[in-house]
Amino acid sequence: MIYTVQVKVMPLKDLLDPQGKAVMGGLQNLGLNTITDVRIGKHIDLQVEANSKDEAIAAAEVAAKKLLANPVMEVYDVTIS
Amino acid sequence: MIYTVQVKVMPLKDLLDPQGKAVMGGLQNLGLNTITDVRIGKHIDLQVEANSKDEAIAAAEVAAKKLLANPVMEVYDVTIS
Numbered sequence: 001m002i003y004t005v006q007v008k009v010m011p012l013k014d015l016l017d018p019q020g021k022a023v024m025g026g027l028q029n030l031g032l033n034t035i036t037d038v039r040i041g042k043h044i045d046l047q048v049e050a051n052s053k054d055e056a057i058a059a060a061e062v063a064a065k066k067l068l069a070n071p072v073m074e075v076y077d078v079t080i081s
Numbered sequence: 082m083i084y085t086v087q088v089k090v091m092p093l094k095d096l097l098d099p100q101g102k103a104v105m106g107g108l109q110n111l112g113l114n115t116i117t118d119v120r121i122g123k124h125i126d127l128q129v130e131a132n133s134k135d136e137a138i139a140a141a142e143v144a145a146k147k148l149l150a151n152p153v154m155e156v157y158d159v160t161i162s
Contacts, residue, residue, distance in 0.1 A: 002117065008124050023125070026148050034140050036083065037128035043089050044104070047118035059115050067107050
């Protein structure tokens with residue numbers, strides 16, 4: 001069966017997020033002053049062939065650890081729908 | 082009150098996703114053959130100052146429409162936690 005697994009990769013809380021800062025500036029120039037902080041990461045949709053949800057999540061965890069996220073700068077979060 | 086609103090921006094289904102294709106190749110080189118498709122988009126966390134959830138979502142929708150997503154190539158999805 002094919003499962004859709006979602007991996008969210010975000011910059012670590014303590015690190016600067018220059019892309020987020022740039023977007024923040026853009027939003028303020030547009031007059032959207034109610035938005036006080038922006039952080040930008042990646043959203044990755046994986047189609048995983050597996051026999052169970054747990055197996056699909058395990059495959060996505062391996063992918064996230066080995067390739068999708070850089071643990072020095074990012075945290076990841078795997079969910080399945 | 083400060084609400085955390087999440088905006089997911091993904092490339093349109095019918096468009097090529099070169100970043101996803103590249104990661105797909107990388108995963109296959111690592112031997113992760115159970116993953117059959119990869120699509121990569123952006124995940125944006127906004128901190129929004131608003132009086133209600135609806136107001137926070139509305140502000141995020143405006144931000145997504147005006148700046149965060151390019152409607153020619155991307156779809157966006159706003160959720161609040």
